[in-house]
Amino acid sequence: MNTTLATSIDKLIRHKLLTHGEFVALLQANSEQLRADLASEAVKTRQARFGNRIYIRGLIEFTNYCKNDCLYCGIRHGNTNAERYRLTKEEILSCCDQGYQLGFRTFVLQGGEDPYFTDARMTDLVAEIHRRHPDCAITLSLGERSRESYQALYDAGAERYLLRHETANAAHYHMLHPAAMSFENRMQCLSDLKDIGYQVGCGFMVGSPFQTPEMLADDLLFIQDFRPQMVGIGPFISHKDTVFADKKNGTLEDTLFLLSILRLMLPDVLLPATTALGTIAPNGRELGGSNVVMPNLSPVGVREQYSLYDNKICTGEESAQCIRCLSGRMESISYHITVDRGDAPDFPGTHS
Ligand code: 5AD
Ligand code: FES
Secondary structure (H helix, E strand, O other), X not given: OOHHHHHHHHHHHHHXXXXXXXXXXXXXXXXXXXXXHHHHHHHHHHHHHHOOEEEEOEEEEEEOOOOOOOOOOOOOOOOOOOOOOEOOHHHHHHHHHHHHHHOOOEEEEEEOOOOOOOHHHHHHHHHHHHHHOOXXXXXXXXXXXXXXXXXXXXXXXXXXXXXOOEOOOHHHHHHHOOOOOOHHHHHHHHHHHHHHXXXXXXXXXEOOOOOOHHHHHHHHHHHHHHOOOEEEEEEOOOOOOOOXXXXXXXXXXXXXXXXXXXXXXXXXXXXXXXXXXXXXXXXXXXXXXXXXXXXXXXXXXXHOXXXXXXXXXXXXXXXXXXXXXXXXXXXXXXXXXXXXXXXXXXXXXXXX
């Protein structure tokens, strides 16, 4: 390894930050040896902060209607082949009740940008989950909404929000999204969420079309500056009914490499091993500096329909009902599934 690179790695471990140029050099140097070295440092960091604890979140994909048309996404509005579904309030509440019985203390409500879920409907739902399960954290992942809407949802009891920034490079953002979507608005949403007091998760796809090491360095610098409590990354996987049907998928290796870098940059961050990672490699979710898994709590009948990319894992193992076998697999690599709410270390309390 050349000395400049060795200095950069040392700097990343000690100071948790690099310049844009140093990040680009690190990303370009991506090799098996470098990935292994960074992964072992990332595991050390994770263990120092979290021991062998791994947090579980129950994921409820409650609607696949979406008004947007992201070029990469299988549930984009323009995909007339998508079979649409929307869970009722009762169905969502019953997913939470079942999840609670299974030991989940965080529910992640994720959906497309579905105009049916107005502020009135969403706040009513959040308030009811909060009333039934006051010891649980409610995480929302509903895309872009107004500041007033985010505030109302927070006041109703939601404490965490996941909104991937997708790319911190404005030009790249416009290559991945239709002209009607705005990079500035996405960034504004993230800053509003943080301002309101949410624990916020941002993130991006690894190997998305047109992505360069320079753009990834933009992502890392943005994340370093934004200091999210959570970061969601996963490989880009093409979906047959999208503009990017023929684009190459991101790789497991690159995703793990970036997970290691993120762990070293933000030692306390909650870093899920995402479903997309599990989709490209059966054991993908058992690797890397990650410390969160989000099994699917959605009714089995609709899981295939929430298809952002092709060949999503939707099997028994993926399902939350199979939490015991997930536990078994995690124990086999010395992780222990933790039942507590798993707040970010710099965010210990609950707001209500
Ligand atoms: N491949 C991988 N991830 C995708 N997402 C959307 N479409 C794809 C795809 N084809 C990710 C986006 C979005 C999150 C919910 O899923 O980053 O923010
Ligand atoms: Fe729904 Fe991107 S297609 S937000």
